[in-house]
Amino acid sequence: MNLDVIMALRNIWRNPRRSVLTVLAIAFACLLLVFMLSFQFGSYETLINSSVTIHTGHLQVQNTGYGDNPDIRKVISRPETVVATLRNMQPVQAVSPRCQAFALVSSRDRTLGTMVVGIDPTLEAEVSSLEDLIREGAYLTRPGPDRQLAGALAGRLLARNLQVVPGDEITLLGQGRDGSVAATVLEVRGIYASGLEEFDRQTLHIPLRTFQEVFFMDNAVHSVVVLADELNSVHGIKAALEENFAEQSNLVVLSWDEIQPGLKQAITLDLISGGIFYIILVLVVAFSILNTFLMTILERTREFGIMMAMGVKPGRLIRLVLLESVSMTLIGVFLGIGAGCLVTLYFQAQGIYLGGAHELLEQFGISGRIHPRLSLLSVSLGPGLVFGITFVSALYPALKVRKLSPVQAMTAV
């Protein structure tokens, strides 16, 4: 083995307690960073996925301008071609067409303005969590021969404001696509609660067929909602779709962050505040390590003087000192990554229950259990930062060696 390596290892072992403590400090910082970053990324993914599965989906295909001004006449006139295109794409998990219009919904005593959404009950269940959100009554099934009226699903707060329960009749009054009066009588089949107050208060879901008949939509829809197999494939699907629709200039593809810009902003804000915390953490670790390395050099001034007197060049001494610090840092970093991965993997499987923050998270439709997500980025980013900063802080004491003169150094205490 190289003489320098043997010397470095011996020097590290000369003060085992200090070396172990330094290694542990580095390891702990790495562990914390790996876990925290994985937790953050995991919570974002949970946040986004559970938020988009309530209603918006990962992507939506709409008529140009529908997003800014949801006019009932801005439609996708041939939804079946859009759906077929999407079905052929590998990362697309589910597709569902929807209609949407503002209408007056009234029970026996109350009338409220409501967003009426027409959904295909079977397809919708694959795209959104609507079916699982039913708290009372049942999900929409196809109207059988025994049922005269089409069914409707009402949000929890809408149902409360209308004072209806499953089985009650409600009437719908709005304006159809051709401008004529759209009216129908529906039976409340189920009541859903998503935790999103606005959604629960302002939406009513009815079967797509019923919607198209009542609002004179023919075969047209207002949006095609897409659920991707995972969050990372969203932008790939979007790009492929845009290429596909290039000649159909009246269609646009919107991704979740365009449909819900608030969610994206909340995540960016959280990422920035997290970043500040990580920088502080890394700086604290860097200063404690700088202190350790500086101490090592100072107490070995005499030793360096003797070595220099025996003909060792300052350059070799610097290499030696850096070898010591780098190997200590590497041991710490790998220990930290190992421990961090173990801790993260454990919680990735178990999930973390966030009791206190429950209500806050409910606004975004999160159940209150978060799974950290280990990724190459979350494993390498924190430890990489720690390694870089530790190396820089070890450079300073190492370079001090160059200023030593052998005679003075040997007489130093």
Next chain:
Amino acid sequence: MCKFYPCILCISALLIASLPDPLLAVSAQELIENTWNQLRGQASRGEVEMTIHRPSWERTMRMRTWTQGRSQSLIRILAPNKDKGNGTLKKGEDMWTYNPKINRVIKLPPSMMAQSWMGSDFSNNDLAKSDSILLDYTHSIVDTDTHQGKTVYVIKSVPQPGAPVVWGMQELKIREDFILLQETFFDEQEVPVKVMTTQDIRLLGGRLFPTVWTMRNSETQDEFTRLQHVQLEFLDQLPNDLFTLRNLRNPGRL
């Protein structure tokens, strides 16, 4: 002398302008009151054709209207066939609508009064020519003009403090014979939101009446709603049972 003359003119003009002029203030209020009475009468029965125009789309409807006093009105759609029989009844603050297809009367929330009527550019309030402008605003004549040889008063109407109104300001152009020529609606920042202009002033139901009303959205160029009064008859009294829910529910009676 010549040097001072413009100065003196300015000062005297300022003095005149700053003097209170009760005569003018009263006539602004009177002008509007008379105009509104002329438009509504004691009671009326008529037929209107409404055309909603959008850049890529147009639709015309025909309806029969009955009004009584300041607060009661009934509108029933005659055409197109798809919407025939739909009706709206307004009594004071309350409003109901009837749809023959589902055979139900639905009570509309009061907030609907400020909303668009049947997807048009007219709100329910605009159509009802409600009392709000008479009760909640202070009027002043800001300018005069001429139209077909008659004087036209430009009236600026500002809401009274605390009045429950939708608009930040209204500007009316009223001819001396109480014909409403133009009504502009401004928001709180005094930016025009929509403008109603009237045309084709002729004798209808024994009165000089602006028969075509066009409401235009100020933001978009190619969007408007035109109301054409086809037939109009002013009466002293309509049968009392006309403005009832039972009658609203009975589309046969036109």
